[in-house]
Amino acid sequence: MRKGFTLIEVLVVVTIIAVLISIGIVSYSSVNRRSRDAKRKGDVEQLRSALEMYRADNGYYPDVSGASWADASGLSVALVPAYLPAIPSDPKNAQTYRYVASNISGGNYYGYCLSALIESEVNPSDSCTPDTLNSHNYGVKSP
Numbered sequence: 001m002r003k004g005f006t007l008i009e010v011l012v013v014v015t016i017i018a019v020l021i022s023i024g025i026v027s028y029s030s031v032n033r034r035s036r037d038a039k040r041k042g043d044v045e046q047l048r049s050a051l052e053m054y055r056a057d058n059g060y061y062p063d064v065s066g067a068s069w070a071d072a073s074g075l076s077v078a079l080v081p082a083y084l085p086a087i088p089s090d091p092k093n094a095q096t097y098r099y100v101a102s103n104i105s106g107g108n109y110y111g112y113c114l115s116a117l118i119e120s121e122v123n124p125s126d127s128c129t130p131d132t133l134n135s136h137n138y139g140v141k142s143p
Helices: 005-058 073-078
Strands: 098-105 106-115 138-140
Touching: 005 073, 005 106, 005 138, 073 098
Parallel strands: none
Antiparallel strands: 098 106, 106 138
């Protein structure tokens, strides 16, 4: 009598291993998306905090965009190095955070909206209308 595995037993083991690997890969990519989204939300809150400190010192928010959306890196003139060491960047190079000043009165801006692209949430909660032209789906505004 020969000892060994039958072809069916080997195929069953290979199938089980393949299923476990595919579950692991899907879980890993989902965790990566959620991790990038957490960084994005943290970055937006960091920018929001710096903008609030700027307003506390100056009485208004900086204008880098006129009345249209601008890359948040344009805030570096107003915020770096006094309020932030550097403007945060999106974990994926394809996207940027966007900023628009609003509520103009007497040439100064008293409101703003920051926006980002959130990958893992279908309808993320937001408090302002994000920059939809750049596929952003998450936005926060001045309090």
